[in-house]
Structures are given as structure tokens and as C-alpha cells.
Amino acid sequence: IELHPLVCAAFNADFDGDQMAVHVPLSLEAQLEARVLMMSTNNILSPSNGKPIIVPSQDMVLGLYYLSQAQESDEKNIKPKGYFTTISEIEQAIESKNISLHSNVIARFETVDDKGNKILEKHQSTAGRFILSSILPKNHKIKFELVDRILSKKNVSEIIDIVYRYCGQKETVIFCDKLKALGFKHAFKAAISFGKDDLIIPKTKGKLVNDAKKLIEDYESQYSEGLITRGEKYNKVVDVWSKCTDLVANEMMNEISSATKIMPNGRIETNSVFMMANSGARGSAAQMKQLAGMRGLIAKPSGEIIETPITANFKEGLTALEYFNSTHGARKGLADTALKTANSGYLTRRLCDVAQDISITKKYCGAKSKDSIALSEIIEGGNIMVALSDRILGRSTAEDIKHPITGDVIAKKRELIDEELCEKIDTAGVKTVRVHSVMTCISQDGVCATCYGRDLSRGKLVTIGEAIGMIAAQSIGEPGTQLTMRTFHVGGTAQIKEESQAIAHSSGRINIINKNIIEDSKKNKIIMGRNTQISIEDKNNQQLAIYKIPYGAKLFCENNEEIKKGKKICEWDPYTLPVIAEKSGLVSYMDLVEGVSLAEIADDATGITSKSVLDWRSQSKNAELKPRITLRDEKGNVIKKADDNEARYYLVPDSILSVNDGQKVSAGDVLARLPKATSKARDITGGLPRVANLFEARKPKDSAIIAENDGKIQFGKELRGKQKVSIVKDDSSMSSYLIPKGKHINFNEGEKIKKGEYLLDGNPAPHDILRILGVEALTEYYVHEVQEVYRLQGVVINDKHIETILRQMLKKVEIKEPGDSKFLQGELIDKIELDIINEDLKKDGKKTANAERVLLGITKASLQTSSFISAASFQETTRVLTDAAIKGKVDKLKGLKENVIVGRLIPAGTGHTKIKWQKVAEEKDKALSELSATESSNKQLPAN
Structure with a gap:
């Protein structure tokens, strides 16, 4: 079967032996539906993210990229090679070798003005770009600037999106076909090939690797002198190697990208491998790194990272040992793939089952402004990960959006936010927007169109009867299969990016929120707050960036200081949690009993000892001990801290003591360090199970404990090996928690805590978020967590889909x-x-x-639906059916699944219309029969 290259992405087809079936629609309705709804030309946008799915890929992208290349310099000072009036003249000149595709020329671009009259514009650009511009549809909104740049796959997708928005569907399909022809033609003409000499190994590689080795020798010697522990050494070594790998990769990219030659006839020859990766045709920087940089660190099957990296790349060739090490990752990837395809399919099935009966039932449900969620941009570590306009596009506003400075109304209440409005909102600098959401819709069955917003596959407001539940389930489940496949592409190469500093991403004024700082003996400013944040603000006090700063970080700037972009704000050790003295004094060990709760552990390799706290609770007779360090003055009295509590620091097992008994310390000095767990490779392997756990609403293993109210921390008695911690409110009522011993509690006695802060670190249980912080916070948490997994893989999914599933989980x-x-x-x-x-x-x-409100996992929610047919066809059939029989349940056949099972039309899409007609017909029948009944009774009256 021959398949059009542009629909391969939508069918997920590749030519390695894929098979397709041919279906013949028989009835007239089926033919009509197939032609109007299912034909590929009617499905240009992807329903999962609203971006075009009919986009050139591979060879076509390469051809378009080559065609649109230009010399790097200011356009103005290049002398044009000639003046041309039509495209055919340019083509003739190229054929006769007078100019090349990349020669700079001046020519006309034919377009129309907003009245539809033909106009000609004069532009200076390359011949290739003029050829590209000739296939653009004529519209006053489509400017020459669209093609007057280098076209990567992303840019081509953007052009198709704009064409679809302004010229409609038919024009777009024709334009895409022309793009395809042009792309293939020029990929062929460019004659781009791939040879081993195209992989350029950076000259500085040897030096970078040696520098890393020197650093590691340092760490080895520190380790053998006993200054750092084995775990710390491992972390630092892994860190150095991953930085080194990145540096080599960057050098390689710089050298490969600058290897550009300009031929005498003006033709530009770029490195072919770089073109393939940079255009988005095939391959990625990560794969090039392995071919010509260095392979870097690799993981064992257990997920730990092997300390010695593979410094060679595939071009140089691996030694036998390196090859053996790298087979770990390769085998793991292949095994994972086989397992995960099944997992991903099962996740999709559960999602479909929980969301199948939710569809659009009416225009507007009457939700008030307060029934909405607030959206703002997502900032991580000072970088904007997702812009505000991307999050609000295609939603309905819940209240008027006003300009933050002038106060003008930009968008009215209940207006659908389209691309134009997004631009306005962005230029005005609005930070948060309240929008209606599926989560807050108050319709009784289904959801209303206003709360759902734009139908992503059409680009307009969603129509009544759209089966949004199925769309959501498939949009979330479908990339699952892709993600799972993707683990073995990069042969188990592990990457670690432990943040250890905050760097200003923009210039502005520093504002320290929840300030709590002390100076240590070396005059360093140390942050002592548990939830200190640093925000950078501009002149109008608008927040530009915000950083969460961990406890024990070193601060390099003052409050209210003006800071320049790129300056380091603070840094910290990412591998240990410090315990810091708040006052100066003499150290005194309490309950640190040699051999019970304290051990001098001698390292096998070095013979040097370090003091470490043992798990003293394993022996019952010592369970009452509370190992701690107290600070005393010269007379031996315990020193009081600023908040009048005594300076006691309780220690948890595995802490490494940094001070000796009786030693003098000053405020800000580190008393002990608690090593953090070593970094595991973040792979989507964490991804799919993570998504499944979120949707199943499972409690995480070491779940965080969230404070239920504001107040002060108070430690209580210990019960059965658990520590009682209470939060005392101002009116002296309190909430209490039992915390397993040995867990590191983030707060000390007497510290203030705010509602929603974490007493214990870890992942919060979603049920707690719902109970304490409410539905809006839960929505934000879910959307953020699920999106993070997909974003790591570069998959874009609209937030609506996640909210739709979440609505179904919160039905009860x-x-x-x-x-x-x-x-x-x-x-x-x-x-x-x-x-x-x-x-x-x-x-x-x-x-x-x-x-x-109760949060149910998707499996539980599916089994709890009101329709027993749907629940029985999902799981645990006998249990569901016996339960339904005992209760004498009636199935109203409201959802899609139960109707498919009994063989009726589904109540969504075209089936929805038919059901509507049937209702109208039934009502008319009823009215008629009533009428005839009254008439016949009237006739019978005289007979009496």
C-alpha cells in the first residue's frame, strides 16, 4: 500500500514492515461520517495539543532547511547577485548556474492586501527563500518574514499553524502538499550525505578529560585523608564527570556548527550531521555526543551510576572494558521496552474506562467567577518552562482581565482566549489569569462548552456532544507508548543535574522572602530559614524570577541589592543536609553512647575514622536515647536561642558529626551533615510508573507530612517508636502527627510553620493536598506533576486532558x-x-x-461508576455483577461503553444528535397520543 508521507506521523507508521488494513464503509451514514469526520484532510491539528500533526519530517525537513539557509551576517551589506521579477526567472538563473540557491538576490513577493487586491512587495533575501515564498497561500496576514529565516521542523510547524488559522483547511492541505514536494526535491538536490569525517571530535577533548581526572584525584586524596565519606566522594565524582561530558558535548557542537564553507558560486556547505540534528530531521545532540563527544556516565541495571565513565566515543571506538560496561545500558533498554509497551497499554485502558462517560452536554453551566482556577507561567530555577500564553490559550476567562498598569480591560468575562488575546495579555505583562476549567464546571452530567474551552482538533469552541473523556484518556495514554520505547535510544547514558547554586536569570532588585540569615566565623552569610525564597523584581515590583533557597545555603548578596544578570546569588552543597549552630558556644554530646548510638567508622580503603550516628533504636534497651548536640556557655549552662528555646540539635541515624565534644563553635558553623541519597538516573522509567501512581492516587512510600494549620512546632512524647509532633495554633488548639523515628523533621522545637508547609520532606500524598489545600491546589499539583514527566520527554499535552481525568477521580x-x-x-x-x-x-x-470530596484512583473510580455494565466489562466482573444484582441496580445507558456493549449508537458525536432527535420525536408522539386520547374520550361522552 502506498501511504502519503505526511500522514505517517498521525498513523504512527514507519516502513519497517508495518501493515495497514483497508476498511470499507457500507451504509450511507458510515460513508458520510468517514468522509466528513475521518478523512486525513479534515484532521490537521492534533487533539492532544492543538498543534498541527500534518508536518513534514525527515527528508522533507532536511530539504526545506537546506533551501532556507543563508549567509550569517547583516543582510544589508551583502551585495545582491541580481534583480528578478518572477520566481521562474530565479529558477532559470539557478538552472543556468548564474546564481546558486543561497545567493543573495532582490526579487518580488506576490501577496494580497486586506481588501484582497494583488500587491507586490520588494525584498532582499536568498533565492531559496523566494522559491519557498512562492508556495505560501495569498493572505494579507501571511508575510514574507515567515519564510525569511532558517526553517527547522519547529518553524515549519509554526508556519502550517499560521496558514491554518488564517486561510482555513483547504488551503493548508494544498500548502502542505506543496511543502512536501519542495522538501523532497531539494533534499535530493542538496545531496546531503553522512560520512565518518563529518563527525568532528573537539580538539580540547583530551584537555577537558584530563582536567576532570585531576579533580577526581583531588577527591580521591580527600577521601583517603578522610575529609569526605565514600558516598560524598561518589556523588562528587559522578558530578565532575557529568559536567565534563557536557563541556565536551558543547565544544563538539560548537566545532561542528561552525564548520561551514561557502563555495565560489555562493552555495553554502554546512556539516551534514549538524544539519540533520539541527533541522529536526533525524538524530539529536545527545546522539551526536555519543558519536563524536564522549559517551559519558552509564547506569548499572539497578539504576545506579557507574563511577568510571566511558571517555571514548563511537568514532574513536570503545575498549573491550568500556564496551562491556556499555552493554549494561543497552540490554536494560531492550528489556524495558518489551515490558513497558504492555504497561502503557494498560494505563490507557484504565484511563479510557474512567473517562468514557464524560462529554460536552450544554453551552454554559452558569459557573461563577469563583468557580475557576488561576493559571500562571511555570518557572523552574529561574527559567520559564511554560509561558502563561501557552497555558491559557483556548480557555474561557472567569473574570475581566485588566492591564496591570493602566487598568484597561483586555478581555471580558467568559471570553474564549485566542492567539490574538494571548499576545495582548503577554505584552501587557499580566502574571496570572483566572479561567474556567473542567474541574470547576457545575454541570450535573458531563461538562459545559464554556468550561472546556477550545476543541483542540478544530481550533474553535467545542461543540455539544464531543466525547472529551475519551479524547483526554487517549491523549494522555498515547505518548505513553512512545515514551516507553524511548528508553533505549540513548543506551542508558545517565545524566545528573543536581542544582547547587542559584544564578540570576535577569537583572533586578533582590527581595528576600521569609528572611532568616546569620553570619558564620568566616563572615559568610548563611540562610537559616526553612522556606526562604529570593525573588528578583523590576522597578514596578513585578516579579521576574523566584528561587527556593535551601537551609544552609551561602548567600552572596544583600536584601534590596540591585543585581546584574548572570551573577551568582547563593550556593549550597547538594549532597548533604547540614545541621547548623544558631549561636556560638561549646559543643556537648548528649546520649551519644559509643557503640550504641555513636560509632567511629573506619573506612576500609583509607583507615581514617569519622564519627557517625548509629541506628540506636534497633536494640530495645536503648530505645529511650535521644542523641543530640547541645551548645553550652563556659559555665556549662545550655545556651538559649533567639526564640528562647534551648540550643539542642537532635540527630538522626547516618548523620556524620563535624565537631568534637567540647569543641568551640561559632554561629553558622556546621555541626553535623546528613548525606542525601545518591542520585538515580532520571529516565522515563520513572515516568510511566510515576504517571500511573499519580492517576491511581497511591500514597507515596515516604510521603511528606503537610501542616494542616499555622502555628508553632511542639515535640511530644514518643509512642511505640514514633515521635509525636504537634502544631499549636494561636488559640492553643492543635493538630498532632506521629512521625516514624529516624525521619528528618524539617523544623526544630518552637519554630513557626505555615499551613501547607512540609513537616517531612518527600512527595505529598494527593489526598492530603485535597483535604488541606483544596481542589484548586490539587489540580495544580496534578497538572504540574504529570506534565513534568511528559516534558522531560519533550511531549506536549494540553492541561485540559489531565483536568478531565481528575474531574472523574473527584466525582464522589x-x-x-x-x-x-x-x-x-x-x-x-x-x-x-x-x-x-x-x-x-x-x-x-x-x-x-x-x-x-474524596479522591479515588482511576481503577477504583471506574469500578464505582453508576453503570454496572461498564464496570463489569472493566475488571472483577463477578463481584460487580453480584453487587449490582443484590442492590437491584438499573443501568441508564448514559456512557459510551455500556451502549457499545448492548449495540446501540453511542451518546456522543453524531450519535448525540440522533438521540436528541429521538427525544424530540418521543415528546411529539407523547403529545399526539395525549391529544388523540382526549379526543376519543370527548367522542364517547354523548353515548352516556
């Missing part, structure tokens, strides 16, 4: 106070059912039932 509520209703306490019922019953109770003036 748990009854807290039944009031006058017939519910029992602790019963799980649908939120909608509760709302209806409460309305009725209110009307009768009775006491309403009180309930709390």
Missing part, C-alpha cells in the same frame, strides 16, 4: 454529617446526587447533608 463525596437525608455517615455517593438531594432538603427547610 464521603458523607460526614447525614443531616435529614437517608444517607449513612461515611457513605460514598456521587457529588451530583448529593447536590440534588440537598436542594430538595433545602426547599423543605430540613437539615442538609454535609460531605467531603
